[in-house]
Amino acid sequence: MHTASIRLAIAASFLALLGCRTSQDPIPQPTTPPGVPDVADAQRVCNDHNPLKNPYFGDLHVHTVYSLDANTQGTIISPDESYRFAKGARLGIQPYTEDGEPLRYAQLSRPLDFAAVTDHAELFGEVEICTNPDYLQYNAPECVFYRQSPENAFLFFNLVAVGLPDLSQTPVAALPIINSLPLIGADGSVPRLPYCGLGGAQCLDAAQTPWNDIRHAADVHYDRSNDCQFTTFVGYEWTGAPLSNNLHRNVIFKSDQVPELPPAFQEYPEPENLWTVLDELCQLDKDCEYLTIPHNSNLSAGLMFDPVDKDGDPYDSAVAEARQRNEPLAEIYQHKGQSECLGTRGPGAEDELCGFELLPYNNLTGDRFGGFNTGEPVEQDFLREALKDGLRLELELGVNPFKYGFISSSDTHLGTPGLTTEDNFPGHGGAGAAATDEVPPGLTDLVEYSPGGLAVVWAEQNTRTSLFEALRRKEVYGTSGTRPVVRSFGGFDLPDDLCAREDFVATGYQHGVPMGADLPAPPISSAAPKMAVWAMADPQPDPQDSGLLQRIQIIKGWHDASGKHEQVFDIAGDANNGAAVDMTSCSPTGTGFAELCGVWEDPAFDPAQGAFYYARVVENPSCRWSTRQCLKAGISCADPSAVPEEFAACCDNSYPRTVQERAWTSPIWYSPQNP
Numbered sequence: 001m002h003t004a005s006i007r008l009a010i011a012a013s014f015l016a017l018l019g020c021r022t023s024q025d026p027i028p029q030p031t032t033p034p035g036v037p038d039v040a041d042a043q044r045v046c047n048d049h050n051p052l053k054n055p056y057f058g059d060l061h062v063h064t065v066y067s068l069d070a071n072t073q074g075t076i077i078s079p080d081e082s083y084r085f086a087k088g089a090r091l092g093i094q095p096y097t098e099d100g101e102p103l104r105y106a107q108l109s110r111p112l113d114f115a116a117v118t119d120h121a122e123l124f125g126e127v128e129i130c131t132n133p134d135y136l137q138y139n140a141p142e143c144v145f146y147r148q149s150p151e152n153a154f155l156f157f158n159l160v161a162v163g164l165p166d167l168s169q170t171p172v173a174a175l176p177i178i179n180s181l182p183l184i185g186a187d188g189s190v191p192r193l194p195y196c197g198l199g200g201a202q203c204l205d206a207a208q209t210p211w212n213d214i215r216h217a218a219d220v221h222y223d224r225s226n227d228c229q230f231t232t233f234v235g236y237e238w239t240g241a242p243l244s245n246n247l248h249r250n251v252i253f254k255s256d257q258v259p260e261l262p263p264a265f266q267e268y269p270e271p272e273n274l275w276t277v278l279d280e281l282c283q284l285d286k287d288c289e290y291l292t293i294p295h296n297s298n299l300s301a302g303l304m305f306d307p308v309d310k311d312g313d314p315y316d317s318a319v320a321e322a323r324q325r326n327e328p329l330a331e332i333y334q335h336k337g338q339s340e341c342l343g344t345r346g347p348g349a350e351d352e353l354c355g356f357e358l359l360p361y362n363n364l365t366g367d368r369f370g371g372f373n374t375g376e377p378v379e380q381d382f383l384r385e386a387l388k389d390g391l392r393l394e395l396e397l398g399v400n401p402f403k404y405g406f407i408s409s410s411d412t413h414l415g416t417p418g419l420t421t422e423d424n425f426p427g428h429g430g431a432g433a434a435a436t437d438e439v440p441p442g443l444t445d446l447v448e449y450s451p452g453g454l455a456v457v458w459a460e461q462n463t464r465t466s467l468f469e470a471l472r473r474k475e476v477y478g479t480s481g482t483r484p485v486v487r488s489f490g491g492f493d494l495p496d497d498l499c500a501r502e503d504f505v506a507t508g509y510q511h512g513v514p515m516g517a518d519l520p521a522p523p524i525s526s527a528a529p530k531m532a533v534w535a536m537a538d539p540q541p542d543p544q545d546s547g548l549l550q551r552i553q554i555i556k557g558w559h560d561a562s563g564k565h566e567q568v569f570d571i572a573g574d575a576n577n578g579a580a581v582d583m584t585s586c587s588p589t590g591t592g593f594a595e596l597c598g599v600w601e602d603p604a605f606d607p608a609q610g611a612f613y614y615a616r617v618v619e620n621p622s623c624r625w626s627t628r629q630c631l632k633a634g635i636s637c638a639d640p641s642a643v644p645e646e647f648a649a650c651c652d653n654s655y656p657r658t659v660q661e662r663a664w665t666s667p668i669w670y671s672p673q674n675p
Contacts, residue, residue: 041464044463049460050460056457056458057483058454059112059454062117062417063118063119063120064079065415066127066213068127075241077091077416078415078602080217082415086230087112090106092105093414093416093435094435094623095437106416110420110540112230113229116232116459117218121237121238124198125200130142130146130193131207137195151362173218192395205547207262207264213668233254233467235251236262237250238264238292245299246297246299246364247271249294249327252294253288255288259282263442271323275327278326291327291329297330300312300363301374304386315393320393323402324403329409330546332408334408335410335412337450338356341383349419350576357480386402388558388564389564390403391477391610391612394671400610400666404666407478408455412428412429420451421451421542422624423544443644444629450624454481456476456478456486482619483540484538484617484619487514487534487535488534489508489513489514493511494511494599503506508532516666529573529668530601531554531599532570533554535595551572553569556573558611573618583659585631586631609672613668615663616664619661622659626649637651
């Protein structure tokens with residue numbers, strides 16, 4: 001649960017609304033009934049089956065009513081409604097009137113191809129009991145506190161479940177109920193609240209209700225016909241945040257064969273514990289497969305990629321192998337910023353594009369509580385640095401634990417997967433601004449946050465089996481919310497004229513490897529790898545956004561005897577194309593590219609050094625969501641004293657007025673150890 005959400009209210013009216021929702025726009029249901037076993041999935045041939053693979057756009061990080069931080073901010077969207085939204089339905093979102101009528105609506109301009117509801121498994125049962133009078137424990141002191149003082153109860157429940165900051169010096173510490181927090185066990189486990197009963201059995205039993213509903217919704221909305229229009233994944237979020245330092249993982253299952261209960265942080269407080277128990281549970285069913293996806297490494301204060309095991313010892317080869325096997329992907333971008341690279345803001349930086357959506361703090365507390373529990377961002381929290389550390393560890397251990405592919409997602413807490421456009425952004429809740437009782441005055445979210453991104457998967461067809469295998473092999477990329485189509489290949493035998501050939505893709509597979517894969521050994525000692533990247537601009541850009549591409553870059557990282565290194569190369573497009581934005585209207589100006597392609601050869605390849613290569617495709621500048629809202633409100637910063645307090649962020653020069661949307665491909669890897 002996200003510590004930063006302290007403006008929380010779970011008034012009884014919202015609980016009542018669960019039973020009095022107005023109907024939403026209908027949307028066609030799958031043509032085959034739910035409950036068809038996924039074992040037939042691998043044999044199905046979809047109408048759009050393509051051996052050279054299609055791009056599918058989706059969101060693998062979505063919270064609904066079952067996540068405490070979403071629910072207590074007024075989110076009452078169910079997993080069923082969330083999937084309807086992903087498929088194109090118009091959805092009412094909070095706040096609501098006393099009669100249950102939504103005051104705002106949202107709808108995607110283009111449906112998604114796939115999605116996964118990933119509610120926080122922690123507190124599933126605790127909240128179910130405290131909000132359902134059918135349970136005997138409904139009137140337990142903690143539950144009465146939960147209903148009477150939701151803001152403080154939210155903090156208390158999170159302190160119990162996932163490890164919020166040390167609040168001993170804050171007024172919150174004066175709350176008497178804080179003194180009843182259970183002690184952490186010797187094994188690091190977190191005992192559940194007293195009303196959960198011996199071993200937490202009552203809450204674990206109650207957790208079955210939300211988990212069953214999540215599974216059922218995924219089952220109902222998975223299109224098992226040959227149309228293959230929409231794919232769901234059963235998933236959840238494992239939510240560990242010791243002292244508010246983010247270690248969260250989304251867990252995605254390949255099929256509907258999943259554990260009867262999702263393993264949560266309370267019982268399994270380390271990633272290694274999570275992988276071990278998931279392995280054990282999935283061994284009971286050969287069709288149960290999973291992967292975990294860490295997110296917001298930018299807010300982990302150095303912990304996410306710290307190569308020490310659960311006992312504090314340096315990684316050995318077994319732990320490194322377990323991490324590489326179970327965790328092939330990482331979320332490079334979402335609502336709470338990018339985790340690509342730290343860099344510095346503005347011109348003159350070694351890589352000035354690292355300033356894109358860079359949060360100014362290093363853990364989930366953010367600048368709440370006066371910022372006492374957080375600090376400046378740290379370089380080791382960013383994926384580019386982790387990838388370089390992985391190369392170093394591979395030399396020591398023979399295994400690279402940080403061999404990640406990249407995706408993006410939204411982390412929406414409104415139950416609205418794929419709602420990632422800068423235009424008319426309503427906020428995402430969670431750690432951001434809440435719309436519990438009313439639409440927030442001023443900006444609809446905290447100025448440092450963004451609408452989030454999308455995951456893109458290159459797969460033969462839109463089925464769970466095909467998409468999951470693509471996720472596993474890392475033939476995926478992430479975007480900052482737009483929908484450019486990007487392909488990349490690497491190899492020693494790629495032709496120099498590949499961009500001019502009609503068989504770009506077939507030749508790429510024949511003479512190279514796709515994004516996410518490993519390069520083979522060079523055929524001769526003097527050979528150097530080439531990277532070929534093709535990109536097409538989003539054909540349906542946001543209003544006030546040309547959607548045109550500016551350039552393609554290759555980011556290389558490597559490790560040698562002198563340490564870790566990185567370099568950025570422009571390989572296509574024009575960084576000085578004069579593209580800009582009219583800041584009085586947000587109208588884009590200048591030229592750009594509807595399509596770009598480049599073939600680049602590494603000028604300094606050393607076959608004795610491990611390296612990675614990923615592509616960054618950068619669009620022309622466009623107005624940021626906050627700028628659009630400030631202009632719409634008629635805010636002028638010429639006279640700061642005349643700016644309403646709720647719009648003060650419009651004149652905060654710490655945050656840019658424009659953004660350059662982008663995509664990041666999964667790296668292509670080279671290791672001297674590869675055959």
